[in-house]
Amino acid sequence: MSEEQNFDEPLNIEALKTGDRHELAKMVELYSDQVYRVALKMLNNPSDAEDVLQETFIKAMRAIKNFQERSTISTWLYRIAVNESLMFLRKQKPEAVVIEEEPQNNEDQDYSAIQVVDWCCLPEKEFLSSESRAHLNEAIQNLPAKFRSVFILRDIEGLSIRETAEALNLTETNVKTRLLRARMRLREDLTQYYGERMAEVKNE
Amino acid sequence: MNKVHHCKELVSSLSDYVDGSLSEELCLELEKHLLDCENCTVVVNTLKKTIDIVQEQKTQDKIPSDVKQRLFYRLNLAEFGKEETP
CATH class of the missing domain: 1.10.10.10 (Winged helix-like DNA-binding domain superfamily/Winged helix DNA-binding domain)
Incomplete structure (x- = not known):
């Protein structure tokens, strides 16, 4: 239960960047709903959405060190989630992406x-x-x-x-x-x- | 017809209009047009309704708890995923 104590406070970006596990867990707790929702709406398939959800957070945790505070963590995660979804679509049905280019x-x-x-x-x-x-x-x-x-x-x-x-x-x-x-x-x-x-x- | 032409022009403002971000001038023009154009009124109403329906559904889309647990596990943060936060 102690893990929940300060999930209401804003994320500490510095702690995130140093890989603080509690802070990373808090990021997941705060933003997993929104990332999952985006993936689900982009892909309309729960199992694909789960893949994209996991990929998004894996990428985010890897890239957090270089996070530039020009945008919020939320916007940044949205960006990764959309990109991961598009990448997933490209792999699945490359022809659909070609149509986009018309x-x-x-x-x-x-x-x-x-x-x-x-x-x-x-x-x-x-x-x-x-x-x-x-x-x-x-x-x-x-x-x-x-x-x-x-x-x-x-x-x-x-x-x-x-x-x-x-x-x-x-x-x-x-x-x-x-x-x-x-x-x-x-x-x-x-x-x-x-x-x-x-x-x-x-x-x- | 002149009126139809007017409708087409106004379509491009509809998105801003339903967001309430249309300039005052265009907003007045559009609302004046809506007063005597039933078709455009229907389009505006159904457009608003479309967005409403989408937003009503949003609240039902939460991440299932098993999906969240697997996520914590995958990220090597399993110890944080066990408790359900309200």
């Missing part, structure tokens, strides 16, 4: 495809069902990786635009553009899904 769609094309169905009025339980949750995870998984990473950090983890830019080594403008696209695509996907649900609910 030129972006022309914006008009994106926007002319907008579906307009007001599904907000569905009963709240519709959004909480396990089927609905599984669909959402799949929809997030279907976002191109470069949109997905932005979306995960900003909308799931709640980082600011600036922090997201820092973690992903992007400009803030770039983050905003990708975020808009990710959100609109996801909205599109959910509109398709809940639009069908609306028709079904009516008939139930």
Whole structure:
């Protein structure tokens, strides 16, 4: 029990750098949820996410000596977690990464495809069902990786635009553009899904 | 049509709008447009709802305790992984 005593205090970076075991354990305790969540959302597979989780902390513990305090430990870990996830994806399905490199769609094309169905009025339980949750995870998984990473950090983890830019080594403008696209695509996907649900609910 | 053109232009501001980070000027313009454009209103509402749904789910995604224990073990910090911190 004594190990828990000061987990509420901020991390002592100097102690981390000297490899203090208690401080390293505290880092894991504080940030393993967020790293696991990112890996899970990036990969949508618990066992792959666990691999990435472990790799992320192994890398972090190795690299902590060189940690530059320009960003927070949290942002730094997000960065490693996203990079590890991308590396994992590249190893698993190299073809998926090739698709990422293709030129972006022309914006008009994106926007002319907008579906307009007001599904907000569905009963709240519709959004909480396990089927609905599984669909959402799949929809997030279907976002191109470069949109997905932005979306995960900003909308799931709640980082600011600036922090997201820092973690992903992007400009803030770039983050905003990708975020808009990710959100609109996801909205599109959910509109398709809940639009069908609306028709079904009516008939139930 | 003119109106459709206007909608397309505004789409690029929607993300900032739902974040509340749109400039006052654009915000007023967008809100004025929303008053008489039902389609854009639906798009804004469903976009907000999309983000809400994602955020509601977040709280359910905690690392399972066995995964965390294996992590501590893998990092040679096993003695810290045994106790469940509340």
